[in-house]
Amino acid sequence: MAIGFIIVGVLLLVVTIAAANIYIERRLLSLWQDRRGPNRAGPFGFLQVPADMIKIFLKEDWIPPFADKAVFVLAPTIVMLSILFSFALVPFAPGFQVVDSNIALLFFLANSSLAVYSIVLSGWASNNKYAMIGAMRGTAQMISYEVFMGLSLMGVVMISGGTFSLREIVEAQRGMWNVVPQFVGFCIFMIAAVAESHRAPFDLPESEGELVAGFHTEYSGIKFGMFFVGEYLGITLISAMIVTLFFGGWLGPAFLPPFFWFMLKTFAFIAFIILLRAALPRPRYDQFLGVGWKILLPLTLLNVLITAGILLARG
Amino acid sequence: MLSILRSIWITFTHAFRKRETRDYPEKAPFLPARYRARIILTRDPEGKERCVACNLCAVACPTDCISLQATEDETGRRYPEFFRINFSRCIFCGYCEDACPTNAIQLTPDFEMAEYYRKNLVYEKENLLISGPGKYHDYNFYKNAGIEIGGKKKGEGLNEEPPIDVRDLMN
Numbered sequence: 001m002a003i004g005f006i007i008v009g010v011l012l013l014v015v016t017i018a019a020a021n022i023y024i025e026r027r028l029l030s031l032w033q034d035r036r037g038p039n040r041a042g043p044f045g046f047l048q049v050p051a052d053m054i055k056i057f058l059k060e061d062w063i064p065p066f067a068d069k070a071v072f073v074l075a076p077t078i079v080m081l082s083i084l085f086s087f088a089l090v091p092f093a094p095g096f097q098v099v100d101s102n103i104a105l106l107f108f109l110a111n112s113s114l115a116v117y118s119i120v121l122s123g124w125a126s127n128n129k130y131a132m133i134g135a136m137r138g139t140a141q142m143i144s145y146e147v148f149m150g151l152s153l154m155g156v157v158m159i160s161g162g163t164f165s166l167r168e169i170v171e172a173q174r175g176m177w178n179v180v181p182q183f184v185g186f187c188i189f190m191i192a193a194v195a196e197s198h199r200a201p202f203d204l205p206e207s208e209g210e211l212v213a214g215f216h217t218e219y220s221g222i223k224f225g226m227f228f229v230g231e232y233l234g235i236t237l238i239s240a241m242i243v244t245l246f247f248g249g250w251l252g253p254a255f256l257p258p259f260f261w262f263m264l265k266t267f268a269f270i271a272f273i274i275l276l277r278a279a280l281p282r283p284r285y286d287q288f289l290g291v292g293w294k295i296l297l298p299l300t301l302l303n304v305l306i307t308a309g310i311l312l313a314r315g
Numbered sequence: 316m317l318s319i320l321r322s323i324w325i326t327f328t329h330a331f332r333k334r335e336t337r338d339y340p341e342k343a344p345f346l347p348a349r350y351r352a353r354i355i356l357t358r359d360p361e362g363k364e365r366c367v368a369c370n371l372c373a374v375a376c377p378t379d380c381i382s383l384q385a386t387e388d389e390t391g392r393r394y395p396e397f398f399r400i401n402f403s404r405c406i407f408c409g410y411c412e413d414a415c416p417t418n419a420i421q422l423t424p425d426f427e428m429a430e431y432y433r434k435n436l437v438y439e440k441e442n443l444l445i446s447g448p449g450k451y452h453d454y455n456f457y458k459n460a461g462i463e464i465g466g467k468k469k470g471e472g473l474n475e476e477p478p479i480d481v482r483d484l485m486n
Binding site for chain 2: 031
């Protein structure tokens, strides 16, 4: 019974945050670009989100006649599903967590890789060369960055006493947040996580300047909306994971409840990811993959090696 | 690497700068007195229409948005029977004002003329005529022109001598 409440609570929470992110992103981007952003609908433009949702629900949902219809319809659901699965493992507060699994971290990594199927299948099913190029980029990006995204977390696992459970990783940070001993791991995970969620500046599968809209060129209406919300869910998920793994999760001074601390830190990282989009241009595709394999992967291995060496030397 | 962090920081500091966006409906923008927008037809100081329906504005108009029909009253004074400006085509270039020999047609700094129906943007003479003389307070075309109309004989205008009968000159 209680677990049912938690499941519904987490689901409502993350979907609401994802929807609110649409508004937050537009306001923050305009803040950093000397604009005002949406401020017309309702007080401070809060009603912009319902307005956008009504619009996207009522739009014509067109499937191109040359598309592979079954796959075309299926593709946008995968990104939503795989990210919502990962939220089952996020410890929002003590007791406010759907599943406390001993392989939680691996499950998160596996699911974040599954999300790329959404891009590949949508690009393939669209039967459109721009969508296909976007899908190819998405795949290559996922393969390159998935490798050291997992490896960069091994340092965290080692200093947390070899556990994959997210709750135990948070508990292990009572003395000191993992970001201090694992700063290199944090930086690499941050880069890889932004790349995994295909956010600007690493939105190469989408890159509207070159590929129209990349993998979702042919999508419209609520199917496009699912890609859109999936992207915002992805930002929320990686922010929540960064907070859980490196910034002490719900831990914080006792004058505020643990859940509040978790949300505060998560929104700080959501804002930072939006700041990255406002500040940085998109790198060229080959440079992007080159940096991944030639710099970040060796750096990650070095980080794992040094962390292991220090732990061994301490006994 | 450092330049990336620097550009992130610079972008962040933009949060505290002045906004480029103008809050238009709440704060009216400053428009100079000679700003060119909604077209009006003015009257002379006596309160009569200045327009003499010479069609020069319609000829000068690059978008052909002005149409009018000339007619004459019983005193011989020309005026437009109808005068119509289609503001959905008007580009506010001001050529009509330049072309006008009687200072009748003038552009004003009022640009807020949005409509829900396109045909509402077609302004007739009663929509265009204002009660005053616009930018030129004292100008009265018929006082300056040598033409004879009812109530004013030749030679009675400003800066005008009475006409000379050339057949009297040799007497």
